[in-house]
Amino acid sequence: MAGITYEIEDKGILEQLRADATRAAEELVEAAHLGKGQIVVIGCSTSETLGQKLGSHSVPEAGKTIFEALQGVFAPRGIFIAAQCCEHLNRAIIIEREAVPNAEIVNVVPQPKAGGSFATACYKAFKNPVAIEHIKADAGLDIGGTLIGMHLKEVAVPLRLSQKNIGQASLAAARTRPKFIGGDRAFYDVRLKDGYPKSC
Incomplete structure (x- = not known):
């Protein structure tokens, strides 16, 4: 499924997305006490980050920029990104095979208009990307109201970050606890009490 994608002429917008995503990731790591081997599910509407309706304005460049910003915070700490695809792929997850060695893999390659620009950027950048249908992540960022709750461990605890938006998209965050x-x-x-420590 191809579909129309869009480009950003004002590169200052990309820098704003990068800065917003970096701050959000740094806050999440601290607030959720995240460490090596843990998984953060990310739902991201690039349409919403640019002030457009969810699913209407897919922007690969924005997805790549946000991925690079998040990965720049998570990867050095050994934290894995689980990218939630859009509802056209039933919100499947794109993740590094290393993070889910025993998971049941499904066969799909995300595209900007069938999976989403963020998930597509993750698939292209990961060393060994796989698609799976289910995961129980330790924490999450929902960029633009994509509804990530189905991919969080029980019990999900809302986090109130000082970073409220990524671009023009609203931002919601969560950690989990036993x-x-x-x-x-x-x-x-x-x-x-504050989550799943690395030794659990």
Whole structure:
């Protein structure tokens, strides 16, 4: 499925997207206590980042810029990006094979108008990209109201970042924590209160 894609003439917009995405990723790492081997699911509408309706204005250059900014924060820490495709691919996930060695792989290659510009950028940049249908990520960034909740571990906890937007797209963030189970006599591991530490 081809479809029309768009280009950005004002390169200052790309620099703004890069700066916004970098700040959001840095805040998420700190607030969610993310570390090596953990997974962050990213839903991203490049249309929304440019003030257009979701799914109407796919911009490969914007997807690539946002990916590079996020990867620049996550990769040095050993954190994996799980790129959520758009609903044309049933919100499948594009991820490095290393992050999900035992996952069941499905056969699809995202394109800007069938998967989304961000997922396409990830597929092109990853060393060994694979597509999977399900994942339970440790945290997430939702850029433009793409609805990433289906790909987060239970229990998802909303995060209020100071970075509220990526470009013109609204930004929502979440971390996860283990469920508290039991009743009045239950004891809890206080180390798990703020999420999944690297040793879990």
